Amino acid sequence: MTPLHHLRAGIIGTGFIGPVHIEALKRLGVTVNGICGSTKSARQVGNQWGIPEIYGDYDHEAMYASPNIDVVHITSPNKVHVEQCLQALEMGKHVICEKPLGMTTKDTQLVVDAVRKGGKKGPVFAVNYMCRFFPAILQMRAMVARGDLGKIIHVQGHFFQDWLLHETDYNWRILASEGGKLRAVGDVGTHWIDAVSFVLGAKAQSVFAHVETFYKTRKRPKGEVKTFAKVDPKKMVDYKVDTEDFGSVLLKFGKAKHGFADGVHANASISQVAAGWKCSLSFGIYGTKGSVRWDLQQPNEITLGRRDEPNQILQRGTPGFLEDVANYTDYPPGHAEGFSDAHKMHYRAVYEHIASGKQTPVLFATAEDGHHEIKLCEAMLESTEKGAWVRV
Ligand SMILES: NC(=O)c1ccc[n+]([C@@H]2O[C@H](COP(=O)([O-])OP(=O)(O)OC[C@H]3O[C@@H](n4cnc5c(N)ncnc54)[C@H](O)[C@@H]3O)[C@@H](O)[C@H]2O)c1
Structure with missing residues (x-):
């Protein structure tokens, strides 16, 4: 298995699913360097998980500017997914975006185009259809x-x-x-x-x-x-x-x-x-x-x-x-794996794809799939x- 601790994550969203991402990443040995949300909850979640960079006031752009974050996990509500994806791709960040990718095909097409524009050397992009x-x-x-x-x-x-x-x-x-x-x-x-x-x-x-x-x-x-x-x-x-x-x-x-x-x-x-x-x-x-x-x-x-x-x-x-x-x-066998493990395995697949320079098979959902x-x-x-x- 590839060590993944050299890849550094930043999480947007501190509600139900954001912490599921953080926990799964920590179990994989990935470094989580940034958390972004409302000022109060970003601080709370950041302190709970020992995340060094805390971005309040929903200021994801400040988090994107950090040189200490390679992969962005977008776990905010659906209406801001596309905007947050496009900006992350523009900044050269790899992205795991929560499902659904967006609210209209007019918007999600923009993400498909941006990923395509990045080409073979561009950022890896996945939609969190982790099932x-x-x-x-x-x-x-x-x-x-x-x-x-x-x-x-x-x-x-x-x-x-x-x-x-x-x-x-x-x-x-x-x-x-x-x-x-x-x-x-x-x-x-x-x-x-x-x-x-x-x-x-x-x-x-x-x-x-x-x-x-x-x-x-x-x-x-x-x-x-x-x-x-x-x-x-x-x-x-x-x-x-x-x-x-x-x-x-x-x-x-x-x-x-x-x-x-x-x-x-x-x-x-x-x-x-x-x-x-x-x-x-x-x-x-x-x-x-x-x-x-x-x-x-x-x-x-x-x-x-x-x-x-x-x-x-x-x-x-x-x-x-x-x-x-x-x-x-x-x-x-007999030691049950479930919902949080499926998240962990999904992130393993995406991070290994990043770490290998896109050499591993793409089993995860792409922008086109989303x-x-x-x-x-x-x-x-x-x-x-x-x-x-x-x-x-
Ligand atoms: N893959 C899965 O199994 C799964 C499960 C649950 C939710 N989701 C998806 O995750 C996303 C979030 O769902 P949830 O259930 O965690 O919702 P939630 O309401 O519990 O949490 C959303 C979080 O986003 C924050 N937020 C709101 N606007 C923001 C902004 N502009 N920038 C940054 N953060 C902002 C909120 O403060 C809150 O912390 C949704 O898109 C949902 O479809 C996926």
Whole structure:
């Protein structure tokens, strides 16, 4: 494994996911030199993690000017991603940007162009669709590409959460102006589509979607709220909701790289108001020889389905699993790896790509991949309005 401590990171955003990045980087041995956010929270998070350079007042440009930062992690809300990406690339910083890459394809195209402009010698750019780095996802991808499941017929699954179930649940994502016009689908649905595309080795080309807003108005607190934080309902005001709570999505995939998953049909249900589900990204890939099923809430196991033989549970770290995920799993069987490990493995892949001078395979989501997800979001909105299939 390549030592990564010579690469120095700077983090923008101190909410829920920023510290997840910091913890993962520290576990990889990467030096975290900078933190940027509101003055109070940047100081708090910086002190907690022993980060020497603290940039308050959301002054990411000051952080970009630091000669002690090589890689920038953008973990701020969606509406500032593109601007922060473009400036980082301009300054020659490598970037890991949180998903979704931006709110419109007009904007995300600018990031694609800027990365292309950098060329072979330019900065490395990744979008944090880190679910690709669950060992189970890498394993299923290898099984599909080898033809273990035969020709893939269809894919079915969901991404269900319940953290926005009550009308008093509030987060900036509920406002289209802050997070983008599609919320449940843009926020977690794109994780599902990216993971399935990665496993199939193909991109979705057409969509038929129907999205719905159950709560036409909700109640919100005055001021900023960290993701998953609880707020006193007595200190709230009514507001109109302009993003969806849930959606049903049909997808038609294009040609796969290996010939085992051409033109696959997929369907997914996406919801942030599904009581009982916390963070369930789940799908089954069904082929002519067998199927695989996985759920992020039980990330260490895959169910292998057969018609004429008994089904099997494949466990991470045991035979039949290990060889395809080498370098992206650290603990022995039975010692569970999960959400924070997938972040760690993603950053390992990106940092090793940087350290190798772009010689390692690009398994992570690129600017083009992030841009494609936003194209799909726009197509899903159009499809909902027209009640028809939309080609991307
Ligand atoms: N990959 C994943 O699994 C995953 C999980 C959660 C969130 N995310 C993504 O991460 C991003 C942040 O989500 P979150 O849940 O941490 O939100 P959050 O609201 O908890 O935190 C956002 C942080 O950004 C800060 N911020 C606001 N405006 C800023 C600006 N202009 N410059 C710098 N910082 C600013 C806020 O003060 C806050 O600290 C979103 O894009 C979200 O989609 C990804």
